[in-house]
Amino acid sequence: MRVALFVPCFVNALYPEVGEASYKLLTSLGLDVDYPLEQTCCGQPMGNAGYEKDAEPLAERMEALFAEYDYVVGPSASCVSFVREAYPRLSHHKGEHKCLSSRIYEICEFLHDVVKPTALEARFPHKVSLHNSCHGVRLMGLSAPSEQNIPYYSKLHNLLSLVEGVEVVEPERRDECCGFGGLFSIEESAVSVSMGRDKVARHIATGAEFITGADSSCLMHMQGVIEREKLSIRTKHIVEILTAQE
Amino acid sequence: MSCHAVKAKAFLKNEERALWHDKALYAVREKRDRQAYSLPEWESLREQASQIKERVLGNLADYLEEFERNATRNGIKVHWAESGEEMNAIVAQIIKEKGAKHLVKSKSMLAEECHLAPYLEERGVEVVESDLGERIVQLMECAPSHIVLPAIHIKREEVGELFEEKLSTEKGNSDPTYLTHEARKHLRKKFLNADISMTGVNFAIASEGVFAVCTNEGNADMGTAFTDTHIAIMGLEKIVPDMESLAVFTRLLARSATGQPITTYTALYRQPEEGKEIHLIIVDNGRTKSLADAEHRTMLKCMRCGACMNTCPVYRRTGGYSYSYFIPGPLGINLGMLRSPEAYGGNVSGCSLCYSCSGVCPAKVDLAEQIYKWRQQMAPLGVADSKKKMIVKAMNLMMRNPRLMNAGVAVAPYIPRFVYNNGINPWCASGREMPHFAKKSFRVLWNEGKIKR
CATH class of the missing domain: 3.40.50.10420 (NagB/RpiA/CoA transferase-like)
Structure with missing residues (x-):
């Protein structure tokens, strides 16, 4: 089984440690992981801004880069869900391989549903508040959306239960949007920040030291609020906790 | 800025009131949840x-x-x-x-x-x-x-003042039960007179x-x-x-x-x-006309319950008047576009695409997906925001050229922070710090053999 690591553009530039932890996590489970160079962006920002068509060349690039892999795995639920939802409309690949949308996974989803590890060598003796990102929850099904009357589950929670010492809590309004929303964060910046402040406050109210989740973009936005307001909580991508050795 | 963004910002100036509005409506969402779960x-x-x-x-x-x-x-x-x-x-x-x-x-x-x-x-x-x-x-x-x-x-105090003026109620009395009784008396006369x-x-x-x-x-x-x-x-x-x-x-x-x-x-x-x-x-x-619009006819399934408004994190924090259409929230964004993209296109930005509205809708109208679709139609309809268009163009240029992107990523950590982490940048101006560029990107670390050990 050949696995390719998809490192979204902003993770590459801002959070290489998230890519590193993703690699470590996958290889620690005996997987053969490659990282095709020349990755840029999946096109989600263009799509959410109303220019999905502009993402066509990016979709073609992604299809070509990842053509030979059985699984493509990335540490960003929203980027992966964009590829999954929009690429069938955008890419016109003619190759023998299946469309990328059917082979791409968010890393927690991939571990939980495909690799199914029963143990992880990780220790993180801290209290963490789970950030259930909108696209992770409502587009990808990483946990049960609060809107629906379905039995509660959380793939992130299940994975974190394999980490020694970690205490996992969820904030009030467990899956309310943090207000990032791609270009929404700029175009409606006042609303975006207001939502971010509220979300961070609810995470802090849990008494957690860290906010963790499967979307670096939400974490980036909340970290921006935390730094501006000099708050005590910190953000950490879930893969860093799943590989922590504290 | 879109007209929604402008009005939303003004509404949020009164933080206390915005918070109160948000809480009042979220309480309704929670009541809805209890019923749905039961x-x-x-x-x-x-x-x-x-x-x-x-x-x-x-x-x-x-x-x-x-x-x-x-x-x-x-x-x-x-x-x-x-x-x-x-x-x-x-x-x-x-x-x-x-x-x-x-x-x-x-x-x-x-x-x-x-x-x-x-x-x-x-x-x-x-x-x-x-x-x-x-x-x-x-x-x-x-x-x-x-x-x-x-x-x-x-707020009830404002209703008290209004009733004082219009219905001659007691000065300074904003007790909801009292006000409701007074309204009842007032309306009873109107019913009898109708x-x-x-x-x-x-x-x-x-x-x-x-x-x-x-x-x-x-x-x-x-x-x-x-x-x-x-x-x-x-x-x-x-x-x-x-x-x-x-x-x-x-x-x-x-x-x-x-x-x-x-x-x-x-x-x-x-x-x-x-x-x-x-x-x-x-x-x-x-x-x-909406029925004939295959992309958006699903809006006609709406039964006007308002659940999409109560759950919308943007609506709750920005109030009904921040939307230019007479119906606000996710429903109003969509119905406004069906009415006239020229007149009501300024509401389409008021959505973080959290998809909560689609999940609460009792008729399963995919409101968020509909807003996403409308966003795609903004430019073809000629009602797109020109600034946003420019940002997307810049992103396109960068992301379609890996060498350009890589060069940018390499330079970014050496640009002094004050150059972009300042009040001119809307990301920061509204109350956030910019993220920090890594000295070495993941790609560079990979090429240096620092990942694969």
């Missing part, structure tokens, strides 16, 4: 409602004719109006024929849509809103800020020729009981096939809207009493 069949009810509406929309002309036949047989006078103007003219004509001067009406978003009240007032008719929230906004001379909770943005009544329609049952009006205050029932002529107005999408379908919707409506098992009053109007008249006006006003 019915094991909740999700299948939503699915049923969605399918019933799909069936109705697929055969709308037949259902409407069936409804008209049965309603006419029951003695209801059915009128058809292609536009809001036509509806208003029919209403005015009926009022004139009856020699009526005092109209008491229950809540109807269709009346708002067609600007009925000002139209009638210009013609010398007194129009009294009998729903308490609607009466409050009417006395304040402002528009409803929510389709189910029209005065949700107004010579014609109007209601909206929640559901029109095709197989019976019956229509349902749901209220919590009994004000529709009161108005129609006191007057000899009842005019009901309905958008032509309000049809449900039969009583079994009605049962599905009445179970969903109040649970979704306010978190009640059912509205306090669900009145079915079948035929006028002896000597009285019921007129029902079926209104198109752009709905058949």
